[in-house]
Amino acid sequence: MSGYTQELKELIxxxxxxxHKRLESARQGHQFPPLTMEQRKEWLSEYHPDYKNEGRRxxxxxxxxGDVFPEEVADLLESGSRILPEKLVLDNTDYExxxxxxxxxxxxxxxxxxxxxxxxxxxxATKLRHGDSNTVMAEGGIQAADxxxxxxxxxxxxxxxxxxxxxxxxxxxxxTNDAPLVIHWLESLGVMFDKHPDGRMLVRxxxxxxxxxxxSAGDMTGAExxxxxxxxxxxxxxxxxxxxxxxVELLLDTEGKCAGxxxxxxxxxxxxxxxAKAVIMATGGFGRLHIQGFPTTNHYxxxxxxxxxxYRAGIKMRDLDSTQYHPTGAVYPEQNVxxxxxxxxxxxxxxxxxxxxxxxxxxxEPRDVESACIIRECLEKGKGVPTPVGRVGVWLDSPMIESLxxxxxxxxxLPAKYIQFKRYGIDISKEPMLxxxxxxxxxxxxxxxxxxxxxxxxxxxxxxxxxxxxGRNRLMGNSLLAILVFGRRSGKNAAEYVKGAVEKKxxxxxxxxxxxxxEKELKDALITNNAIGPIILPVYAPDHVKKRQWxxxx
Ligand code: MEZ
Numbered sequence: 001m002s003g004y005t006q007e008l009k010e011l012i013x014x015x016x017x018x019x020h021k022r023l024e025s026a027r028q029g030h031q032f033p034p035l036t037m038e039q040r041k042e043w044l045s046e047y048h049p050d051y052k053n054e055g056r057r058x059x060x061x062x063x064x065x066g067d068v069f070p071e072e073v074a075d076l077l078e079s080g081s082r083i084l085p086e087k088l089v090l091d092n093t094d095y096e097x098x099x100x101x102x103x104x105x106x107x108x109x110x111x112x113x114x115x116x117x118x119x120x121x122x123x124x125a126t127k128l129r130h131g132d133s134n135t136v137m138a139e140g141g142i143q144a145a146d147x148x149x150x151x152x153x154x155x156x157x158x159x160x161x162x163x164x165x166x167x168x169x170x171x172x173x174x175x176t177n178d179a180p181l182v183i184h185w186l187e188s189l190g191v192m193f194d195k196h197p198d199g200r201m202l203v204r205x206x207x208x209x210x211x212x213x214x215x216s217a218g219d220m221t222g223a224e225x226x227x228x229x230x231x232x233x234x235x236x237x238x239x240x241x242x243x244x245x246x247x248v249e250l251l252l253d254t255e256g257k258c259a260g261x262x263x264x265x266x267x268x269x270x271x272x273x274x275x276a277k278a279v280i281m282a283t284g285g286f287g288r289l290h291i292q293g294f295p296t297t298n299h300y301x302x303x304x305x306x307x308x309x310x311y312r313a314g315i316k317m318r319d320l321d322s323t324q325y326h327p328t329g330a331v332y333p334e335q336n337v338x339x340x341x342x343x344x345x346x347x348x349x350x351x352x353x354x355x356x357x358x359x360x361x362x363x364x365e366p367r368d369v370e371s372a373c374i375i376r377e378c379l380e381k382g383k384g385v386p387t388p389v390g391r392v393g394v395w396l397d398s399p400m401i402e403s404l405x406x407x408x409x410x411x412x413x414l415p416a417k418y419i420q421f422k423r424y425g426i427d428i429s430k431e432p433m434l435x436x437x438x439x440x441x442x443x444x445x446x447x448x449x450x451x452x453x454x455x456x457x458x459x460x461x462x463x464x465x466x467x468x469x470x471g472r473n474r475l476m477g478n479s480l481l482a483i484l485v486f487g488r489r490s491g492k493n494a495a496e497y498v499k500g501a502v503e504k505k506x507x508x509x510x511x512x513x514x515x516x517x518x519e520k521e522l523k524d525a526l527i528t529n530n531a532i533g534p535i536i537l538p539v540y541a542p543d544h545v546k547k548r549q550w551x552x553x554x
Contacts, residue, residue: 002425002431003421011385012395015357015432018356019357019397019400022351022359022400023404026349026351026400031362032363034365046380047372047375048368049294049323050322050323052292055071056321057069059073059077059078061077061078061518061521061525062311063311063314067320068321069321070289070291072289072290073304073321075529075531076286076531076533077307077308077311078525078527078529078531079529080522081249081312081515081518081519082248082249083248083262083271083512088512094273095240095272095273096275096276097123097240097274097275097277098121098276099115099278099491099498100122100260100279101125101491102125102126102261102280102283102309103125103126103281103284103306103465104125104132104241105126105132105135105136105284106133106135106226106463106487108463108487109124109130109131109226109230111460112233112239112491113229113488114487114488114489114490114492114495115280115491115494116491118492118495119499120238120494120499122239123239123240123241123274124233124239124241124242125245125247125261126241126246127244127283127536128244128301129244130233131230132299133299134285134298134464135480137299137340138221139220139222140221140342140347141221141476141477142214142215142221142225142481143155143206144481146180146183146201147212150211150213152180154210154211155211155213158208158209158210159172159175159176159471160172161208162366162471163470163473163474163475165471167468167469167470168468168469171448171486172469173450174489175469175481175482175485178485179481179485182484182485183201185488190228191217193216194215202216204344204348206347207346207370208364209475213477214344214347218412218413218414219342219417220415220416244266244267245272246264246301246305247263247309247534248263248305248309248536249262249312250279250309250514251273251274251275252512253508253509253510253511254510256457257508258279258457259277259279259510260273260275260276261274261279264536278459278497278498279494280452280460280461280462280490280491280494281310281446281462282461282487283309284301284302284463285302285464287299287440288303288535289303289304290439291323291439294439295329295439296440297329303534303535303538304465304534305533305536306461306534307445308533309534310454310456310461310465313456313459313514314455314456314514315446315454316446317447317467318445318447318468319467319468319471319472320444321444322473323441323442324367324368324440324441325440326367326439326440327343327352327367327374328340328341328346328396329341329436330433330434331387331434331436332387332433332434333424336421336424337391338438341417342414343367344413345396345398348404348413349404350396350398350401350432352370352396352397352435353395354385354394354395355385355394356383360373360377360383366475367473367474374394374435374437377394378394379392392436393435393436394434395433395435396435398410398428398429399429401414401429402429441479442465443471443472444467444468444472445464445465445466445467446466448460448462448486458497462490466486
């Protein structure tokens with residue numbers, strides 16, 4: 001029995017009617033032509049949500065004052081602290097360590113491993129369980145130019161082109177040069193990548209890539225990587241993991257260096273002071289802000305916490321007005337709405353089709369362009385497929401994969417997707433999926449250099465919370481890569497910073513003067529929206545009133 005309604009089943013017949021011809025053409029190497037550079041520009045500016053004027057405004061305080069961001073981001077950057085400075089006592093510390101890593105996803109965990117390997121004691125504080133992060137949600141793969149016909153040079157050019165030449169070149173160079181090393185490191189730790197029977201690495205194309213360099217572990221690449229990193233962390237004695245302990249503010253010392261953070265224990269509802277010689281911020285992205293009302297692929301804790309903590313401490317952002325909408329988010333059944341349908345599905349040859357079963361775009365355009373094409377087809381051309389609850393989408397013709405690569409390929413290459421739909425009576429090896437763009441990634445973020453340093457001594461940042469590596473549009477597989485390259489670099493560089501610091505007899509005092517200053521700025525700008533940040537967990541109750549509800553009780 002199919003999980004599709006009778007109406008949708010009727011529409012699927014149109015997809016089936018064109019499939020044979022499309023398959024023949026694909027077998028002969030024909031493909032729907034990619035857009036020209038001019039068309040790309042035009043379609044992006046007309047249909048991509050980033051180019052809409054509505055839902056944006058200038059932020060009124062802090063280092064990016066005057067810059068226009070999505071309203072949800074501006075609200076976060078103008079939020080008040082959870083900590084009431086006048087009530088906070090900083091005399092006692094609950095934990096002391098060399099390096100505090102904030103965030104227990106792939107980047108934070110890689111950072112912790114490298115910091116420990118470079119001789120430091122580490123505390124890794126994470127909001128939910130260790131590993132709950134966008135890393136485990138990453139499906140299709142990780143890019144690295146480690147094949148004979150490829151080089152980091154081509155990878156670099158693809159990244160810069162995909163990012164519309166807005167990327168920070170030193171970060172792109174670091175990311176693409178370190179990529180083969182990262183794959184080697186992961187393998188040495190035990191990550192099981194997909195391989196050919198003779199042991200060679202299996203690599204595929206992603207959108208916007210000139211070479212096949214996508215390494216995968218089925219359609220659960222991020223989960224496989226996280227499994228291994230987490231195990232490795234737990235095996236190292238100098239890394240202490242604090243779960244259910246989100247950071248809510250950074251601490252500085254009286255010499256103006258970053259010197260720790262205030263954690264909030266979600267279980268006991270207590271605040272803890274952690275003093276550290278360096279801090280690595282790796283809190284991930286902001287998908288749960290639901291920019292422009294889009295559903296998201298992101299995990300429950302993706303609320304942009306690191307952005308506001310670092311912003312209050314004076315760190316500037318870049319490209320935060322640029323959001324990645326993954327072209328293929330599920331739009332049916334309702335229980336799956338927003339969930340990621342990996343780009344690997346198109347990498348394996350599946351076409352993207354309108355209500356008449358016709359192709360309307362090259363399936364492997366860079367993500368922002370592909371999303372713009374889908375939105376155009378639905379909203380402007382009126383050729384989208386309506387769902388029973390009034391959403392709209394287009395077909396992703398997954399059964400083609402079986403015809404192109406042999407029976408059983410869908411189950412073998414896309415096991416997680418297969419199960420996710422089978423649960424609702426849809427067999428994606430036989431029936432197409434209905435998809436629409438979904439909020440997937442925070443392209444911009446905190447500004448860093450290629451040593452992962454910020455403008456605040458002692459504060460390092462890595463992973464999705466940072467901006468620059470991907471410019472204004474990230475290519476597939478470069479998020480898993482970036483979190484690991486920059487996680488490793490931040491761990492190593494922070495360890496060097498710690499080891500190079502001169503030990504003083506008496507430690508400088510801790511301060512939260514930056515919060516006091518920021519609160520004054522909010523007051524002077526007459527900002528009284530009562531929002532508090534970090535958000536920590538998103539609230540979906542419709543009548544929820546955001547208000548400052550907790551005071552510091554250390
Ligand atoms: O890098 C990503 O976002 C990725 C690999 C997603 C996917 O389509 O699988």
